[in-house]
Amino acid sequence: MDFFDSVGEVPKASGLDDLVGRSLDDGWKMMVPDRNKREKLMPEFIKYWKANNIDFPKYVNPYVLEVLTRLKADGNVLAIASAGVIEEIDRMVLECGFSGLFDQIISGESVKHNKPAPDIYIESVKRLRINATRCIAIEDSQHGIAAAKGAGLTTWAVHYPEYHIDQTAADIVFNGFEDINRYITK
Structure with a gap:
């Protein structure tokens, strides 16, 4: 949204x-439905x-x-199945100290249909064999929850009070990772 402010554009979707x-x-198509305008703004x-x-x-x-x-430590296999760009996912993992924790990292760029389609979770489960x-997806978005549920995964949602995202399709909704931590250490 800061970018749109900087170029004087008002996106059609911003919620x-x-x-x-x-x-x-997909986000850009929603924010800038006009293809010509989108192609002009994307390099900027x-x-x-x-x-x-x-x-x-x-x-x-x-x-x-x-x-x-x-x-x-409990022997679980961990994966990232993100709709995001792989370079950003890899940078986040490195900068946040998560290196070595994930057995698989997959970006929505590498599947035919990104979230909310289930492709990314289907591919992730396939790669992990x-x-x-037997899998649990931890999601925060309505689109991610739909993708995980569509692939047949139990889905936990992380609710953040500052966001108003419909998470009713999740199997369990936690009030942050602190609640998940308490739940898994019971």
Whole structure:
């Protein structure tokens, strides 16, 4: 949204409900439905994005590393199945100290249909050689929940009070990673 402000554009969609959990391409199609305008703005956005990288450690919940470490120590297989761009996912993993915790990292760029389609979870489960009914997806977006449920995974949602995202399709909704940590250490 800062980018749109900087170039004097008003996106057609800007709500978290609409955009969180979608791929960059899908989000852009919603924000800038006019293809010509989108193609004109995208190179400017890429420059802006590279010059204004997200400071992932600043935003990561402090309990995420604790939850991941506990799950891994308990012998669980962990994967990231993100709608995002692989370069950003890899940078986040490195900068947040998550390296070595994941057995598989997959971006929605590598499947035919990104979230909310189930393709990313189907592919992740296939690569891990695990039955989907034995997997749990931890999601925060309506689109991610739909993707995980569509692939047959039990789905936990992380609710953040500052966001108003419909998570009713999840099997369990937690009030942050601290609640997940308490739940898995019972």
